[in-house]
Amino acid sequence: LQDASDMIRTTCPQWHTAKPATLKRIACMAVKRAMQAGPDMSGVTQSTQTAGSYSESLSYANPAGDLYLTTSEKEALGGDGEAWAYDMAGGAAAAAALHALARHGVRVNVTAVIPTCENRISPTSMLPGDRITLFSGQTVEILNADAEGRLILADGLTWAIRREGCTHLVDIATLTGAVYAMLGYVTTGVMASDDGWYGCLTRAAGHSGERFWRMPDFPEYEDLIRSDYADVRNTSKDGCGAITAGLFLKHFTQGLPWLHLDIAGTADNNTGITWQHQTPGATGAAVSTLYY
Secondary structure (H helix, E strand, O other): OHHHHHHHHOOOOOOHHHHHHHHHHHHHHHHHHHHHHHOOOOOOOOOOOOOOOOOOOOOOOOOOOOOOOOOHHHHHOOOOOOOHHHHHHHHHHHHHHHHHHHHOOOOOOOEEEEEOOOOOOOOOOOOOOEEEOOOOOEEEEEEOOOHHHHHHHHHHHHHHOOOOOOOOEEEEOOOOOOHHHOOOOEEEEEEOOOHHHHHHHHHHHHHOOEEEOOOOOOHHHHHHOOOOOOOEEHHHHHHHHHHHHHHHOOOOOOOOOOOEOOOOOOOEOOOOOOOOOOOOEEOOOOOHHHHH
């Protein structure tokens, strides 16, 4: 931003008396040039995020166009960037499970849909108050630019159904901070639209040893993401963040059997080792369960 400010002053010394339209044009050019030059991101790990089954896949979880940085993210920018790489864990887990199935020649029909994007501050970024239309044709009111992973997840679900003909759905993502506030770093939060499909998950977890906990999806929670200006809003009006994030995705499942796995608390163990076989860093959460 300082580079962009310097460019504005150099390009238009009389910037304080310039017409608004002129100043806006120069400002946009300055920001774009500063971005192309690139900030000093040494020490920050860039990663091409992948999503399997249907999974959040963002290179950078924040910032999301609104210049908002949490304290931990500011620390991450000055540190080794682990917080940025962490948000690819859902995509990595799904891709790893698919790779394991293929490598072992498991005769099962599985399709992985991998929505990917680079999420950075930009003059064209979405802003709180925007209303966008997703691939399904449904409209979303953007009220939190950091609730962005669910948007590409929604498009991934729609693609899987319409273009790939999938009949049973699983999405997996490091979706919400609310889930680890609720379940800590031991248990993955689950939302399920079908008891039989959820039963398949619990049987698979019996083989893998991983722990899952089913979150409620009572219709009363829908009021928290009801929008007056779109089909749905991308964040809760008042709490229940892990539940409402799952319910948001449910809008894009077209009534098919669906599982939502929020691994935000279990995908990384840098706060402490949970199980003896783990090492610091990524845990591979849900990979073995998806395999089984």
